[in-house]
Amino acid sequence: MLRRHLLLGFAGLAAMSAAAPVAAQETVKVGLIATLTGPQAASGRQKVAGAKLYMALNGNMVAGKKIELIIKDDTGVADITRRHAQELIVNDKVAAISGFSLTPLALAVAPVITQAKIPAIIMTAGTSIITERSPYFVRVSFTLPQQSVPIAEWIAKNGAKTAVSLVSDYGPGIDAQDAFKMRFEEKGGKVLEQLKAPLANPEFSAFLQRAKDLKPDALFLFVPAPTAGSLMKQVIDRGLIEANIKVVGTGDITDDDQLNGIGDSVLGLVTSHFYSAAHDSPMNKKFVEEFKKANPGMRPNFIGVGGYDGMHAFYQALEKTKGDTDGTKLVEAMKGMSFESPRGMLTIDPATRDVVQDVYIRKVEKKDGELYNIEFDVVKQVKDPIHK
């Protein structure tokens, strides 16, 4: 019953916002639902820092309107994400929501945004299917298949015939292992086993031992970035690298935020990802510098860039609609949008509303006493290989 009322409420709201005179609205509110407490809290910090930095550098006036960012903490629980989304839309009357650290959190708001016709900008979550679940999703982060395919090609090209994959057992992990397997086997390799570790359990020793005993040429890893530190320590500790297993993965495992804490033992590790704090462009240099200035002790990672670019996408869309905050028009404005980000060029595919971008192959190296992912190869403008 309550649900029906809510849905009616959304429908009414949508009708109202379409009919209301646009010029009367002075402030445009944007909701940012981040995970600021709980195990994934590091990701929320980055995202909020990125979004705030964008506003600090670019002002808060767009098309004559004042932009106001409302930050909510969903603690990584899907029910709370959904509740925040409803409150933001119904009570705060936001023009768009953004954030979503994990796939389930993004999926939870799909019915809400479809009903309310409010765009949701995905700044982190990386499972392919998310953008198919509502026509109001727009993604500026990445998808796991997009990141996994280039490293599968690279490792096959560099002589690996057999591989084992180890991923966290949830949407993006499954996406990553399947995309890796698909491309690696297309290139003539063989995936011996696909290991999945529970998302909540940080003890990887048994899985790593099994991977080691299978004696593959390569081991492909994906876990969400905040868990990467302990995984990498255990990989080193278990002697997989001495056993001549080439350890590769998506950039999540050598996350810029944590890399220095993991230590020198990961020097030389090769990963594929769309962003490195060491990306060589004037825009990124400025971004990293400003980010560090505003957030002492933090180094931007791909999540921070997601927050930054998410705000940029919204600013541009609002500029394009000349301040019209109608959700459908905003989504239309974002389709096909192309702009330079600290990561490089990025395009929103008009057909899937998903991000198309360069994916870099990088190696961990020491620069100015700090560890960085240094890019040495690039696959241009990669589309998610799973979307039709």
Next chain:
Amino acid sequence: MLTILFDGVAYGMLLFVLAVGLCITLGLMNFINLAHGAFAMAGGYLTVVMMNRMGISFYWCLPAAFIFAAVLGVVLERTLYRRLYDKTHLDQVLFSIGLIFMATAAVDYAMGASQQIVNLPPELNGRVEILGANVGVYRLFVIAICGLLTIALQYVIARTRFGSRLRASVDDGRVARGLGIDVTGIFALTFAVGSGLAGLGGALGASILSMDPSFPLKYMIYFLIVISVGGASTITGPFFASILLGVADVAGKYFIPAVGGFIIYTIMVAVLIFRPQGLFTRSAKR
């Protein structure tokens, strides 16, 4: 194969040191302290701060973590826990859960939410061959320390005067007090040692178990499994239960990775069906 067994034993030993304090407070003092993991977290974070920020050797961190957690335990016992000894179990559960949330938020505020990483001294890294099994030096170190602790604990409780006084205080506090035993003092000391062991466990586990602010909640489940399988009235019960669970968990994940993470729960359910009082508890005690 041996490597797996060895990893399992190391994991189980670590679980035991982390959980034994909870067994003491629950089994001996009849007090439910779900916030036990918070003491382990205190020890773990102290290690992180001492090693990473002050550059103090890992070996000094271990006793420091024990003392820090023990002192924290005494302070909290004297000021907060003591008032709850004669309250109902529900009050105790609510109180200690609240304490967990406070500890989590405090650590999050002070140290940030990301996982803390401890870099062990180089001589504890690497692997050695023992009996044809390739084992991690650090896990060997963990087993040695935890083994010694277990023996010492068992000895103190079963053989020393303090142990007999503790057992007397638990069996019948009023009579013990009448005989001139300082029951309050003994309980405070016991609580401190239990917390201290958790702190030590946290320090030892910091590099294996991943320290983040949600540690007390994440591992509370494991502690409770250890206690429900092992029974809370002895030291040996939880000890064997920890080893069993550690080995089953690691072996399960190795041999049947598809359901591996679930094996530990299956064991708990099975034990609770057939021996609801725990594996190693004598059912007719008194």
